[in-house]
Structure formats: structure tokens, C-alpha cells
Amino acid sequence: MAQYAVLIYSPAPADPMDLTPDYIALLERYPAQVAELGGQIVTGFALQPSITATAVRGDLVTDGPFIEAKEVVAGFFVLEAPDLDVALKIAKLNPATIHGGVEVRPLFVPPAE
Amino acid sequence: MTDRDEVEHAVADAHRREWAFVLAATARVAGDFDLAEECVQEAYVAALGAWARDGVPDRPGAWLTATARRKALDVLRRRQVLRAKLPLLLEPDETEFEMPDEVAVPDDRLRLIFTCCHPALARDAQVALTLRLVCGVSTGDIARAFLVSEPTMAARVTRAKKKIAAARIPYRVPESAELPERLDAVLTVVHLLLTTGHTAPSGTDLVRADLVDRALHLARMLLALMPDEPEVRGLLALLLLTNARRATRTDSQGRLLRLEDQDRSAWDRATIDEGRRLVVEAFRTGRVGRYALQAAIASLHALAPSYDATDWPQIVRLYDALLGCWPSPVVALNRAVAVSMVDGPEAALTEVDTLAQDPRLAGYHYLPAIRADLLRRLDRPAEAAEAYRAALALVDNDAERTHLTTRLATLSTP
Numbered sequence: 001m002a003q004y005a006v007l008i009y010s011p012a013p014a015d016p017m018d019l020t021p022d023y024i025a026l027l028e029r030y031p032a033q034v035a036e037l038g039g040q041i042v043t044g045f046a047l048q049p050s051i052t053a054t055a056v057r058g059d060l061v062t063d064g065p066f067i068e069a070k071e072v073v074a075g076f077f078v079l080e081a082p083d084l085d086v087a088l089k090i091a092k093l094n095p096a097t098i099h100g101g102v103e104v105r106p107l108f109v110p111p112a113e
Numbered sequence: 114m115t116d117r118d119e120v121e122h123a124v125a126d127a128h129r130r131e132w133a134f135v136l137a138a139t140a141r142v143a144g145d146f147d148l149a150e151e152c153v154q155e156a157y158v159a160a161l162g163a164w165a166r167d168g169v170p171d172r173p174g175a176w177l178t179a180t181a182r183r184k185a186l187d188v189l190r191r192r193q194v195l196r197a198k199l200p201l202l203l204e205p206d207e208t209e210f211e212m213p214d215e216v217a218v219p220d221d222r223l224r225l226i227f228t229c230c231h232p233a234l235a236r237d238a239q240v241a242l243t244l245r246l247v248c249g250v251s252t253g254d255i256a257r258a259f260l261v262s263e264p265t266m267a268a269r270v271t272r273a274k275k276k277i278a279a280a281r282i283p284y285r286v287p288e289s290a291e292l293p294e295r296l297d298a299v300l301t302v303v304h305l306l307l308t309t310g311h312t313a314p315s316g317t318d319l320v321r322a323d324l325v326d327r328a329l330h331l332a333r334m335l336l337a338l339m340p341d342e343p344e345v346r347g348l349l350a351l352l353l354l355t356n357a358r359r360a361t362r363t364d365s366q367g368r369l370l371r372l373e374d375q376d377r378s379a380w381d382r383a384t385i386d387e388g389r390r391l392v393v394e395a396f397r398t399g400r401v402g403r404y405a406l407q408a409a410i411a412s413l414h415a416l417a418p419s420y421d422a423t424d425w426p427q428i429v430r431l432y433d434a435l436l437g438c439w440p441s442p443v444v445a446l447n448r449a450v451a452v453s454m455v456d457g458p459e460a461a462l463t464e465v466d467t468l469a470q471d472p473r474l475a476g477y478h479y480l481p482a483i484r485a486d487l488l489r490r491l492d493r494p495a496e497a498a499e500a501y502r503a504a505l506a507l508v509d510n511d512a513e514r515t516h517l518t519t520r521l522a523t524l525s526t527p
Contacts (some may be wrong), residue, residue, distance in 0.1 A: 106279050
């Protein structure tokens with residue numbers, strides 16, 4: 001099994017308190033769908049809205065997320081899946097893909113040698 | 114001892130015919146493409162000596178595969194990390210340490226092609242990997258064909274291979290539910306090789322002709338491996354029908370000739386017949402997609418005695434079907450040209466002007482070029498000249514630029 005970070009992007013400010021009941025219902029179904037496709041969520045977090053973010057660039061501290069964009073990181077989870085095709089199938093079912101999107105990125109494993 | 118020339122010829126022939134088979138089968142054992150490539154290259158070098166000594170084997174592909182796989186296993190044993198490496202590409206139940214029976218070597222070429230054209234890879238990386246791994250083209254030659262420096266192309270290939278390993282892009286043929294979409298990516302890559310070969314703005318003719326040959330070779334390989342996919346048949350037909358007109362696309366000075374000005378007697382009839390046969394076979398399945406439809410349009414052009422005597426109404430109907438499965442503004446623009454031959458330039462101009470509002474066609478030089486030709490036919494030279502100049506401002510290919518300049522010049526001096 002490989003491990004992937006799945007980064008959730010939602011329209012700014014991505015406030016988890018604003019999630020609609022429909023969206024929450026989709027989220028509640030999600031872990032079962034993940035398991036059915038042969039994956040497992042190792043750990044996951046939702047984030048406070050992007051207005052609470054602070055960016056640090058060198059010495060400069062600024063208000064807001066590191067990259068200003070229409071969509072911001074709303075959360076992430078670590079997914080265990082046999083390969084990228086399975087990981088992508090799981091990612092496609094995430095409700096974030098409806099109005100935002102997700103990024104699937106393998107976790108770095110230091111080389112054996 | 115076998116004659117040296119004969120051996121070199123046999124090795125070169127096996128490189129062209131068997132590279133994909135040998136590499137695909139070796140990748141299954143090697144677990145990563147870098148090791149597989151290295152071992153396959155060594156096997157080809159070893160063949161020069163061994164075949165000169167023992168004679169050319171009956172099945173060169175099997176000999177090369179066995180040799181490359183043995184080398185890969187040796188390396189893996191030496192590295193003592195066999196268990197850590199194998200899971201990258203192998204399904205666990207296929208783990209094997211014995212030298213596999215040569216006859217039982219499975220044909221992994223489809224796995225290889227689908228992995229190279231995985232949607233998680235950028236299109237230019239898919240193209241580069243397909244040429245490198247499936248066709249065995251050197252990185253330098255790929256770089257020359259796509260007009261980038263060799264280090265740039267090498268970095269592109271390395272990055273793609275790294276992503277396959279790090280993200281665990283699986284080494285397998287997609288299941289039937291995802292096959293249409295995944296196959297489309299493969300067909301797009303092969304088609305891109307042909308169009309690049311045809312329209313590369315520079316680069317030597319030899320490199321470009323080689324790309325066209327590679328595209329045809331890949332399409333034939335795909336058809337042999339997936340005989341029941343009508344779109345694969347459609348793609349091969351489209352490549353053949355496009356290529357049959359290759360010699361007449363430019364005049365003796367290398368200037369671009371429009372379809373209506375090409376010498377139809379110089380078209381390759383045998384190739385057209387083969388393409389036509391494939392189109393009919395694809396349509397017989399009742400499951401045609403955008404490649405079979407484009408091939409059908411190309412076959413009507415190829416079979417027509419002249420530009421005016423082409424079956425334009427049928428071509429418009431095929432474009433309608435094509436737009437149904439591939440709603441691209443470029444298709445709609447080509448349809449407008451066919452409409453001009455059925456309903457006249459006025460009707461076509463209305464369609465082109467509507468399409469000009471589509472932001473996806475902004476910067477596409479064929480749109481003002483087609484508009485210019487329609488305005489010329491409508492005897493509105495001032496507007497036609499303006500449209501030719503708009504097209505010239507967007508074009509980046511010398512042959513196209515010369516063609517447009519000539520069209521503009523003949524317009525202003527009646």
C-alpha cells in the first residue's frame with residue numbers, strides 16, 4: 001500500500017461551519033466508500049476558514065493564506081491505497097470536487113539506500 | 114559465424130519490431146523503467162556478439178527478453194533489495210524468482226502503453242515516454258523532433274519516470290469501465306506524433322518522416338493488441354489516409370498546397386484502399402467515435418475525383434456526427450468549410466463569424482484564414498485582405514506563412 005496526502009480545496013474562505021447539510025451527508029458516506037474501493041483514511045483534518053490564516057515569507061508576515069486564490073486549502077487527509085488509480089477513484093468521490101477540487105500527492109518516503 | 118552485416122541488420126530489425134515487447138516484459142521483472150531500459154539496452158548490445166557467434170535465433174524477441182530479464186534479476190539480486198523494489202510495478206501474486214519460461218512471457222505491451230499515457234502525466238510527458246519506452250527512440254532524437262534541447266527532453270522523461278514510481282502509477286491495462294477514456298489518451302498521443310511529424314515548423318525532414326512512421330507502427334501495434342476497439346481501427350485509418358496525401362501537401366519548392374490544388378493522381382492508392390477498408394470495418398461495429406468519423410471524412414476526400422466533385426453533403430453529415438461526440442470549436446470551423454461547398458460561402462461566413470466569438474479559437478490562425486478565403490469567394494477583397502493579415506499575425510509556421518502571403522498578394526493585384 002502507498003500513502004497519499006489528499007489536499008482538499010474549496011472556494012474561499014472555506015469555513016467548515018458553513019457546510020450544507022447535503023455536503024455533510026456526502027462526507028458521512030465517504031469513509032465507507034473509501035473502504036469499498038480498497039483504501040483507508042489514516043488520519044485527516046479540516047481547517048479553520050482561510051481568513052484565519054497567516055503567511056510568513058522570509059521576515060514578512062502577512063494576513064491571509066500563502067497563495068491568494070479563489071480556492072483555498074480547506075483540509076487534508078492521509079490515504080492509504082494500493083496504487084494511484086485507486087487513490088484517484090477515491091479522490092473523485094470526495095464532495096470537495098463538486099465546487100472545488102482535490103490534489104493527490106504521494107507522501108515522501110526516504111530512500112532505503 | 115554469421116555475416117557481420119547480417120547480424121547488425123537482424124539486431125536493428127529486432128530493435129524496430131521487438132523493442133516494446135522486450136521492454137514491457139522486462140519492466141514486469143525489473144520493477145522500474147530505468148532498470149528495465151538499461152537491461153534491454155545491454156541485451157541488444159549482447160545480441161551483436163552472441164548472434165554473430167551462435168547465429169540469429171529463430172525468435173529474436175524471446176532471446177532479447179530472456180537476456181534482458183536475466184540481467185534485471187541479476188541486478189536486483191545484487192542490490193539485495195528485491196523485496197523493496199518489486200512492489201513498484203508488480204502485483205504481489207506475480208512475484209517470481211525463477212527465470213520465467215520464454216514461451217510463457219506475457220505480452221505486456223498494452224500495460225506499457227497505458228502506463229506511458231496515464232492521465233496523471235502531462236501530455237508532453239506522455240508523448241516523450243511513449244517514444245522513449247514503447248518505440249525505443251533515443252532522447253536526442255525525441256528532443257530534435259519536438260524542437261527542445263536534449264537536456265530539457267531528458268529532464269522531462271526523468272521527471273515522468275519518477276512520478277510513475279513515486280505516485281505508484283500502476284503497470285496495468287485499465288478495466289473496461291475506464292477503458293474508453295484511457296484509450297482516448299493513448300490514441301491522442303499516437304495522433305499527436307503524426308500531426309507533429311506533418312507540421313513541425315522546422316527540424317529535418319528525416320526526423321519528421323520518422324515520427325510519422327512511429328505513429329503508424331504504434332497504431333498497427335495497438336490494432337493487433339486490441340482488435341475489437343473500433344476507435345483503434347479508426348485511428349489507423351485516419352493515419353493512413355492522411356499519410357497517403359503526404360507527398361502532395363507541398364509543391365517542388367516546399368510551398369504548401371491546399372487540398373483543392375493537390376495532384377490527386379500522386380496520392381498513394383494502396384494506402385487509401387487500406388484506410389478505406391478500415392473505415393468500413395469500424396463503421397460496421399456501429400460504435401464509431403471521433404477517430405473513425407475523422408477517418409471517414411478523410412476517406413471521402415481521398416476517394417473524390419476532384420475538390421468540387423467531393424461528396425460535401427455527406428461530409429457535412431459526418432461533421433455533425435463528429436460534433437456530437439467531440440464538441441470542439443475546431444471541428445465546427447472545419448464543418449463550416451464543408452458547409453460553404455454545400456450552401457455557399459455566405460452561409461459558411463455566418464457560421465465562422467459566430468465561431469469567432471468563441472474564446473477557445475482566439476489566436477487560432479485558421480479561423481481568419483478560412484474567413485479570408487470565404488470573403489474572397491464572396492468578392493469582398495478589402496475585408497478578405499484584412500482577414501489574411503489577421504491570420505498572418507497569428508501564424509508561426511513558415512510554410513503556412515508563405516501560403517497566406519501568396520494568397521494575400523494575389524488578392525491585391527487582380
